[in-house]
Amino acid sequence: QLQLQESGPGLVKPSETLSLTCTVSAGSISSSSYYWGWIRQSPGKGLEWIGNIYYSGSTYYSPSLKSRVTLSVDRAKNQFSLNLTSVTAADTAVYYCVRDNGGYGLDVWGQGTTVSVSS
């Protein structure tokens, strides 16, 4: 059963860059069938799509975050990553990595990692 695990700092200072990595286990990130994505959820709020990436590096980003987001893939390590620049308190959230099965939905989720933005 494919599993996803997020990792990265739990605390980031304002104006700095938030960097998270998602490790894929029991499956290959190089599968041609899937995109790999990031979703976040601010405290007490709903889910927000950040973007997704194909193993080849092709990306889609949320229009509202596009100017600050970069997704990347490391096929050798079976990982994909999120960089979010110039963070503010509004970027405090639980960040989930997901397997995006296209029309078949976001069918595998990581457990989520909490990132707080504070000085």
Add this chain to the structure above:
Amino acid sequence: SALTQPPSASGSPGQSVTISCTGTSSDIGGYNFVSWYQQHPGKAPKLMIYEVTKRPSGVPDRFSGSKSGNTASLTVSGLQAEDEADYYCTSYARSGNLVFGGGTKLTVL
């Protein structure tokens, strides 16, 4: 939120409840790629419905989805206590973006 859901819904055990999700012709109305997710407190969301009406393996057939025009719906029949959770709809939109609804808190009375 890009998609509009009612903030809350409720029903008694055994009853049916329907949650709506309204978008536009650029998302729900233009594609049959509506999905629904269930989220219990402190947990990651779980895929319940994809492609408007289809259930992943393991999801009870009490959960069903439909769509009419720009509005998708999730119906939970035979409500059970464990169905109490937040529910989110999503749809693909033009340019490959994914849009979420604001979420609906389902309470089992």
